[in-house]
Amino acid sequence: MKAIQYNEHGPAEVMRYVDLPDPVAGPGQILVRLEAASVTPFDWKLRAGHLRNHFTLPMPSVPGRDGGGTVVSVGEATGEFSIGDRVAIMAGALAQGGYAEMIAVDENHAVKIPERLSTTEAVALTNAGLSTWIAVNTAEVKSGDKVLVHSGAGAVGGLLIQLCHHLGAKVSTTCRSHNRDYVLGLGADRAIAYDEEDFSEILQDQDIVFDLMGGAVHDKSYRVLKKGGHLVWLVADQIVDRGEEFDVRVTRAVVTDDRSALQSMMDLAAAGLLKPQVARTMPLSQAAEAHRLLEQGAISRGRIVLTM
Numbered sequence: 141m142k143a144i145q146y147n148e149h150g151p152a153e154v155m156r157y158v159d160l161p162d163p164v165a166g167p168g169q170i171l172v173r174l175e176a177a178s179v180t181p182f183d184w185k186l187r188a189g190h191l192r193n194h195f196t197l198p199m200p201s202v203p204g205r206d207g208g209g210t211v212v213s214v215g216e217a218t219g220e221f222s223i224g225d226r227v228a229i230m231a232g233a234l235a236q237g238g239y240a241e242m243i244a245v246d247e248n249h250a251v252k253i254p255e256r257l258s259t260t261e262a263v264a265l266t267n268a269g270l271s272t273w274i275a276v277n278t279a280e281v282k283s284g285d286k287v288l289v290h291s292g293a294g295a296v297g298g299l300l301i302q303l304c305h306h307l308g309a310k311v312s313t314t315c316r317s318h319n320r321d322y323v324l325g326l327g328a329d330r331a332i333a334y335d336e337e338d339f340s341e342i343l344q345d346q347d348i349v350f351d352l353m354g355g356a357v358h359d360k361s362y363r364v365l366k367k368g369g370h371l372v373w374l375v376a377d378q379i380v381d382r383g384e385e386f387d388v389r390v391t392r393a394v395v396t397d398d399r400s401a402l403q404s405m406m407d408l409a410a411a412g413l414l415k416p417q418v419a420r421t422m423p424l425s426q427a428a429e430a431h432r433l434l435e436q437g438a439i440s441r442g443r444i445v446l447t448m
């Protein structure tokens with residue numbers, strides 16, 4: 141099979157388009173011919189070596205945290221999937237990733253793709269969708285909550301807006317000025333352009349803030365929460381927890397390969413209640429260029445999806 145692989149941490153150029161032996165489905169596994177895989181901030185941060193304090197990545201490494209395609213064989217002790225099923229898969233952080241034409245994964249790391257979704261759309265909903273579902277459940281969003289979603293034009297932020305809106309929350313979000321209409325179209329009630337305005341001077345008494353940025357954005361977010369409010373953060377730039385000082389709860393949303401979370405997102409999309417956001421597609425061979433674009437902050441309005 142063709143795959144993207146790197147042997148050392150470094151710039152995007154360490155990634156090579158190579159030939160590798162086809163994987164084989166072991167007991168409890170399915171073999172999937174991949175058609176698509178999403179490119180996430182985690183992928184480039186891991187490749188660049190920024191996460192070396194958290195993970196020792198076995199080399200050589202095939203990147204990618206998710207993928208979508210068709211089941212081509214099933215191992216012993218599987219029962220749920222058949223050859224020909226269209227599935228979305230979660231690839232472990234340290235296992236072979238989705239930047240490849242084939243992958244063998246445990247059956248409990250896959251869900252069927254609803255008919256309504258293309259494989260590309262399903263992939264845009266896989267890693268980003270897991271992060272979204274887990275963050276929203278960590279925050280316990282309910283109808284009527286005033287919620288601020290940072291980076292609403294990003295892949296996770298766009299799904300957070302949609303899910304919080306669906307749950308009946310009143311959603312404010314931050315984005316660049318040219319993305320205002322886009323985030324309002326996803327269901328935000330208010331868009332605050334971070335290149336023109338300071339959200340911390342506009343909002344107050346929020347019940348929940350979703351912080352996908354860390355750093356200065358995290359720090360300013362305390363000011364817009366009501367006392368007893370909840371600041372839920374995903375791993376990005378470093379944060380300083382000032383919860384006690386501001387009398388707010390501060391919780392990290394711990395994103396795991398939770399199949400039931402992924403299934404819930406697929407069910408919502410199948411019902412037309414969430415729309416996966418695909419910023420653009422690129423061929424697998426251009427993975428290095430996709431990483432460069434993401435690192436430069438040149439992509440918004442959803443995921444880059446690699447196609448095979």
Ligand SMILES: NC(=O)c1ccc[n+]([C@@H]2O[C@H](COP(=O)([O-])OP(=O)(O)OC[C@H]3O[C@@H](n4cnc5c(N)ncnc54)[C@H](OP(=O)(O)O)[C@@H]3O)[C@@H](O)[C@H]2O)c1
Nearest residue numbers: 181271291293294295296314315316352374375376395440
């Ligand atoms: N396991 C975890 O904890 C976990 C899981 C998923 C994601 N994350 C983190 O969450 C972050 C977002 O992930 P993603 O996949 O959604 O990334 P993404 O699709 O690359 O989105 C990044 C977005 O950030 C926005 N942005 C940049 N500077 C901003 C600012 N000062 N204020 C508000 N928005 C700003 C940009 O919006 P504009 O285009 O409008 O400028 C861009 O659309 C990343 O840092 C990622 O590492 C962590």
